[in-house]
Amino acid sequence: MTRATLLENGLVVDGTGDPATEQDVLITGDRIAAVGPGLRHQLPAGLTLADIDVRDCAGLAIAPGFIDVHTHDDAIVLNAPGMFPKLSQGVTTVVTGNCGLSVAPFVVDEPQGALTLLGNSFKYPTIDAYAKALAEAEPAVNVAPLIGHTTLRYACMGDLTRPASPAELEAMCKLLDECMAQGAIGMSSGLFYAEAMPAPADEVTQLARVVARHGGVYATHMRSEMATILEAMHEASDCAFDAGVPLIISHHKCAGPANWGRTAETLPLIEKLAERQAISMDVYPYVAGSTVLREDLVDEIIDVMVSWSAPFPEMTGRMLASIAAEWGVTQKEACIRLKPGGACYFQMHEDDVRRVVSHPFSMIGSDGLPHDRHPHPRLWGAFPRVLARYWREQQLFTMELAVHKMTGLSARNFRLHQRGQIRANWFADVTVFDPLRIRDVATYENPLAQSEGVEMVFVNGVLGIDSGRATRSHAGRLLRRQGARS
Ligand SMILES: [Zn+2]
Known part of the structure; x- marks a missing residue:
């Protein structure tokens, strides 16, 4: 018997941005x-109401x-496959491998530098090996993998x-070609990080050409x-244009007090570039960024909160300024002593965040760091926060557009096949939420x-969250690029 669910009397927000309408949705x-x-x-032939899990979605x-x-989330989908921080927000698919950092294709015992963002699990020389591990782990959400440029550098x-x-570039291209053939959805770069900073634009362009041949996308944490x-x-747009790939600017922001307000320059530039090439961006709805501890990001002006520290785990969750005062040193010096570690940097201005979040080209991405002891709250709250703060409270856009930025637009830009819309015959990834109640609870302190x-979440037709609680389903899949062999 086919598993079936009927969602009745709900307000269908279909992901296209079009006005919501009262409809039923049948999942089989x-x-x-x-x-x-x-x-x-x-009902379709052969299906009776008695066979169906009927849910009243009035008001939802x-x-x-x-x-x-x-x-x-490359490693966490394997190590904590319930993925509750994401599933509980209504997230059904995670794009992994961002900022040049992916666990595949690489094998190493003790990852260094920026790779520590991904935890300590690098055991997958190919996407096929990663796919096999995913099939065994049975994650609760779908996984769409990008291949990291930094990872390729480490591997070759x-x-x-x-x-x-x-010769090394040729080896990187060959490895990337293999990963794309096995279904990776594209490549990412993190030219901001030390391991990739020495790479000239041409190195990235050559690799992006490989991605273009397979119909993938290119996402970048830009050099600055x-x-x-x-x-x-x-630089990023020329690479993508020359290679012929769609460009996604990662977590678009203007960081540092000296650059506050400059989205008034960057967004018009993106619009101008869009006249010649496919370009979009992702954004998280907070004024703090988060990454590894780096003294060059400590300016003694902005607030910095420690999210983990290997030598001083007891400093987790504390402000760098207070640690520095306690130690009688500068914040830069305190940062150096706390390394290796991570931090939240309060480096953005709210006006810039609002401008990027409300821009028609922006999609929502959490950039959450699942291995941090005291993570940035975006890990648990990014998606409900966009609805609660920027739609319901501030009315920066309609609910339909907020949802579009989290679904239809995202699937289109990342070329995820038959996902991101409530549409007959498409995959049943569905989130049912209360528009009046949805909100983020996670804070920097907590x-x-x-x-x-978030009332119900279906992943590939299987109920993963019911009345806000995990069902312990594991219906996620590896989303290979459409057309790749599987
Ligand atoms: Zn990044």
């Missing part, structure tokens, strides 16, 4: 079978499952302080989000807190 197997009014009176929104387009080069030699951000944007108002 892993697909949305029908969308329309009065579906209980027109029925949306496509949210797509977290910017994650570092010894010394990362210089550009790749022609500070003083030289416009140069970095030109980051491990479940959001409210």
Whole structure:
């Protein structure tokens, strides 16, 4: 007997941005079978009401499952496959491998530098090996993998302080080609990080050409989000344009007090570039960023909160300024002593965040760091926060557009096949939420807190969250690029 669920009387927010309408949604197997009014009176042949799990969704929104387009969940989907921080927000798909950092294709015992963002699990020489591990782990959410440029450098080069030699670049292209053939959805870069900074634009362009041949996408944490951000944007867009790939600018921001307000320059540039190439961006709805501890990001002006520290775990969750005062040193010096570690940097201005979040090209990505002891609250709250703060409270956009930025737009830009919309015959990734109640609860002080108002979440037709609680389902899949062999 086919598994079937009928969601009745809900407000269908279909992911396209079009106005919501009151409809029923019938789910059979892993697909949305029908969308329309009065579906209980027109069931498909062979299906009776007695076979169906009927849910009254009066007062609730029925949306496509949210797509977290910017994650570092590569290892956590294997190690903690319940993925509750994401599933509980209504997220049904995570795009992994962002910022140049992916666990595949790489094998190493003790990862260094920026790779520590991904935890300590690098055991997958190919996407096929990663796919096998995913099939065994049975994660609760879908996984769409990008291949990291930094990871390719680690895999093919010894010394990362210089550009790749022609032979090394050839090896990187070959490895990337293999990963794309096995279904990776594209490549990411993190030119901001030390291991990738020495790579010239041409190295990235050559790799992006491989991605283009397979119909993938290119996402980049650009070389700069500070003083030289416009140069970095030109570099990224030229690489993508020359290679012929769609460009996604990762977690777009203007960081540092000296650059506050400059989204008034960057967004018009993105619009201008869009006249010649496919370009979009992701954004998280907070004024603090988060990454590894780096003294060059400590300016003694902005607030910095320690999210983990290997030598001083007891400093987790504390402000760097207070640690520095206690130690009688500068914040930079305190940062150096606390390394290796991570931090939240309060480096953005709210006006810039609002401008980027409300821009028609922006999608929502959490950029959550699942391995941090005291993580940035975006890990548990990014998606409900966009609805609660920027739609309901501030009315920066309609609910339909907020959902579009988390679903339809994201699936289109990342080329995820038949996902991101409530549409007959498409995959049944569905999130049912209470539009009046949905809100993030996680804060900087208390980051491990479940959001409210997410009632039901279906992943490939299987109920993963019911009345806000995990069902312990494990219906996620590896989403290979459409057309790749599987
Ligand atoms: Zn990044």
